[in-house]
Amino acid sequence: MALAQYLESIDRLDEAAAEYEAVVKATPDDVFLQYRLAGLYEKKGDKEKALEIQKKLLEKYPNNSFFKEAVERLEGKAAPAPEGEAKPAGEAAPSATPAPPAEQTPAAQPAQEQPK
Numbered sequence: 853m854a855l856a857q858y859l860e861s862i863d864r865l866d867e868a869a870a871e872y873e874a875v876v877k878a879t880p881d882d883v884f885l886q887y888r889l890a891g892l893y894e895k896k897g898d899k900e901k902a903l904e905i906q907k908k909l910l911e912k913y914p915n916n917s918f919f920k921e922a923v924e925r926l927e928g929k930a931a932p933a934p935e936g937e938a939k940p941a942g943e944a945a946p947s948a949t950p951a952p953p954a955e956q957t958p959a960a961q962p963a964q965e966q967p968k
Contacts, residue, residue, distance in 0.1 A: 853872075856871035865892065869896065873889065883909060883912075890902045890905035
């Protein structure tokens with residue numbers, strides 16, 4: 853994955869996509885990699901491939917807001933905020949590396965009280 857990220861960082865997007873595809877093929881259950889690949893396709897302008905991946909992820913995780921928003925955006929149902937427009941209070945600006953879907957991160961374990 854490091855090579856794919858490097859290639860993406862220097863705008864060699866076709867090569868980065870090929871590397872991501874190989875990694876996704878080797879680890880098909882890694883949702884985060886699929887999410888990254890979809891983002892790369894969107895960055896390349898291949899919204900059809902990006903939408904295909906995001907729809908599959910949304911089908912598997914229907915309550916995931918990352919996938920839902922991506923599908924809506926790619927289908928043209930939700931327009932991205934114009935450049936320079938402030939995000940609503942409390943909404944984080946997108947980062948270069950998207951946060952992993954909630955289903956892919958370990959759930960926070962509630963602290964257990966110690967016996968007194």
